[in-house]
Amino acid sequence: MPELPEVERYRSVAIQAGVGHRISEVVVKDDPIVLDGCDAADVRRSLIGRLLRAVERKGKYLWWVLDRPPCVVFHFGMTGRMLSTVHAPLALKTAASTERGGWPPDRATLRVQFKTGAEVAFVTTRRMGRVRLVEAPLVEAPVNRLGADVLSELPELGSFQALFMSRRGNIKGGLLDQTRLAGLGNWMADEVLFMAKISPLRSSASLSDAEWEALRDAIVSVVEIAVAVEADSERFPSGWLFHQRWDAARTPQTLRGGLSFTTVGGRPTVFDPRRQR
DNA sequence: CTCAGTGTTCAGTG
DNA sequence: TCACTGAACACTGA
Secondary structure, three states, rough: OOOOOHHHHHHHHHHHHHEEEEEEEEEEOOOOEEOOOOHHHHHHHHHHOOOOEEEEOOOEEEEEOOOOOEEEEEEOOOOEEEEOOOOOOOOOOOOOOOOOOOOOOOEEEEEEOOOOEEEEEEEOOOOOEEEEEEHHHHHHOOHHHOOOOOOOOOHHHHHHHHHOOOOEEEHHHHOOOOOEEEEEOOOHHHHHHHHOOOOOOOEEHHHHHHHHHHHHHHHHHHHHHOOOOOOOOOHHHOOOOOHOOOOOOOOOOOOEEOOOEEEEOOEEEEOOOOOOO
C-alpha cells in the first residue's frame, strides 16, 4: 500500500540512516524487471563511495541525491519497502503486508552500507517496484509526469477545482490520476471521499462548490494525519474508514455494517452510501 | 487450486 | 488528440 504517507516514512528511514554519510558497500541483485534502464553494475557504480546528500520525494516516488549525479529513483509499486538497521520495521495492516524481522531482509534488490555501519535495503517482493538512475528527477521521466504533490504542493481551492474540469469520469478516478494530484492511492481516495461525504461514483462535474472545498479539506486532513503518525495504521483515527476495509474486503457487491464494498474504475472501493451522496 | 490486492502502463475504444 | 476502461504485470497469502 505504499501511498504518500508510507513513502514519506521511507524517506525518513533513508535520511536517518544515511544522509551526510558516505557509502562504503553496495549489494545489488541483477533483476532486469526491477532495475529499469540500468543494470546492477550501473547502480553499484553510481552509489559506491558516494556521499548521500539528501532524500527527496514527489508523490509516490523517492530519490537519493548523491554528491555526484545520477540520483537513484525508487518507486515502490504495490509491495515495496525501504528498511534500515537503525529503524524498527513497521507492521503495516494491509492486505499485502508482511514484515519479518532479521537482517538482511529476504530478497532485497538493493543493500547499501554506510561508513557508520548503518545499512538501508530496498525490497520489492512482488517485483513491481522500480529502481532507476536519473540525472535530474524533477525534469525527467517518470517524476516529471506527476501533478502537484498532495502534501507539499496542494493547489488553492480554485486551481484545485480546475484540475478536474477536463474530466468526464467519476471523482475517484480523478483523485487516483497521478498527473493531476500526486500521492493519493486507492485507500486514501476512499478515505477522503468518506470524510468529505461524497460518493466515489459522482462525476467530477457534479460537485458543488461546498463539496470541492470539503474534498480539498479532507485531503489536507488525511494526508497530514497519516504522515504525522508515520503511516502507522494502528495510530490512524478510530473513525477512519481504513479500519473497516481490509478484513471485510472479501465481500464484493454486498453490504456490511451499512458499507458498500464494490469496484470503481477497476479498484476495490469501500464507501458508506447513507453518508456519501 | 484459485484469486484478491497493491500502482502503473499500455492497448483498445469512444 | 484527449479521456476513459480494463487487462496485464509478479507474487504472496488466505
